[in-house]
Amino acid sequence: MQYVPLLSSSPRWKRRASARPEEILEAALDEFNERGFDAARMEDVARRAGLSKAGVYLYFPSKTALLQALIQAKVAPLAQQAEMIATAGLADPMGALRALAASVVMRMRDPKTFAVPRLVIGLSGRFPEIADYYREQTVARARGALEQLVKAAIAKGAMRNVDPAAVVRAFVGPLFFEAMWTHVLRGESALNAPEDMLASHFDILLNGLENRA
Amino acid sequence: MQYVPLLSSSPRWKRRASARPEEILEAALDEFNERGFDAARMEDVARRAGLSKAGVYLYFPSKTALLQALIQAKVAPLAQQAEMIATAGLADPMGALRALAASVVMRMRDPKTFAVPRLVIGLSGRFPEIADYYREQTVARARGALEQLVKAAIAKGAMRNVDPAAVVRAFVGPLFFEAMWTHVLRGESALNAPEDMLASHFDILLNGLENRA
DNA sequence: TGCATATAACTGACCAGTCAGTTATATGCA
DNA sequence: TGCATATAACTGACTGGTCAGTTATATGCA
Known part of the structure; x- marks a missing residue:
């Protein structure tokens, strides 16, 4: 599918590699705490951290690894x-x-x-x-x-x-x-x-x- | 698919409606305790209680209801x-x-x-x-x-x-x-x-x- | 016969994890 | 400084597997 920018002036995302891991951990903590580890969805963790689900997997190889890191x-x-x-x-x-x-x-x-x-x-x-x-x-x-x-x-x-x-x-x-x-x-x-x-x-x-x- | 009894001489199940609920609760407690509520499978709870998954649903309407009853x-x-x-x-x-x-x-x-x-x-x-x-x-x-x-x-x-x-x-x-x-x-x-x-x-x-x- | 008890087989939804492709930024070069 | 090139950071869309719950069917018992 073709990508069509909505507004060229506002970028869809920023590159913030150094801050990401901590942000993701924080989001995961909140999400796990509210729903429990199993019921929490990686999609929601990701959204809460301000990126996509696939993005989370750039920093943590699996849900369990995320838990352990946390x-x-x-x-x-x-x-x-x-x-x-x-x-x-x-x-x-x-x-x-x-x-x-x-x-x-x-x-x-x-x-x-x-x-x-x-x-x-x-x-x-x-x-x-x-x-x-x-x-x-x-x-x-x-x-x-x-x-x-x-x-x-x-x-x-x-x-x-x-x-x-x-x-x-x-x-x-x-x-x-x-x-x-x-x-x-x-x-x-x-x-x-x-x-x-x-x-x-x-x-x-x-x-x-x-x-x- | 056709159901074929393995041995007609040994009945597949006995009538034990009155004992069932308690047995299921006990099985659920063990299973939930070992794997956690979400990771526990109804199939396993059932097997542990000595009946099939559908059988459990004769006594408890849902997994959550089972948890609450427990x-x-x-x-x-x-x-x-x-x-x-x-x-x-x-x-x-x-x-x-x-x-x-x-x-x-x-x-x-x-x-x-x-x-x-x-x-x-x-x-x-x-x-x-x-x-x-x-x-x-x-x-x-x-x-x-x-x-x-x-x-x-x-x-x-x-x-x-x-x-x-x-x-x-x-x-x-x-x-x-x-x-x-x-x-x-x-x-x-x-x-x-x-x-x-x-x-x-x-x-x-x-x-x-x-x-x- | 008829009803309660049981099951095997099935279905639909959900979700972790993947992948092909896109965008933001850094670097090299004129 | 301005432009090409490289690559790190990121995403939407998909897949494969799992599992709660349902259905069609069989069996024991009064």
């Missing part, structure tokens, strides 16, 4: 940040824990923060490699960083000698649970009052529930 | 149990919390326990009704039951006066988090030593982390 891109920064805050905070571990929790809560108010975890959870049955990758590159690293902080706190005498892994669970679990409730189950969220939530969280974590009056 | 079937019992344990335990709330935690941990060692939550998480974007249903019928009810227990404990003076919602988060979050780590991310699991895990959990929950020596 997770890789979104995964490393998170763990890195956790590790940085953790090592920087070894001098004042309790303060670092507080800062970390505050930062996590703030992040979690943004629905997009939960997009990748949600994808991983949904797809872990079919793509175990993705689950493994996410575990090692993100969650295990974050857990490790936190455990270092906890051990430092114990060594300094600022914290009782409790199993560090259990402390990490007690620290992260409630925040994770609330994020789930908010973004997946769309429930009324405590994340809307972050200060209150953080205060209660640390009150319980540090003082426990027992009535010592 | 979630409805698996959802009510859990919340009911939580509510029962909770109301039964109002006399001894702290004991009831301990019993509940133990029961949850034991349940969570079975990978299938996590199948429905995993499905809901993965599909919540595309089927908000399912997320809403699950929230109201399961999680909200369980949360409510727990809050009742917590309020009873506070009233009895067995627990400090802390925001009950925060207590529930601190109670459930770590268990949920560990289940996730185990079944979704396939990590080395603390659930394999349930007594240790429960002991640490309650130690932190009741006494807190602060060093009061």
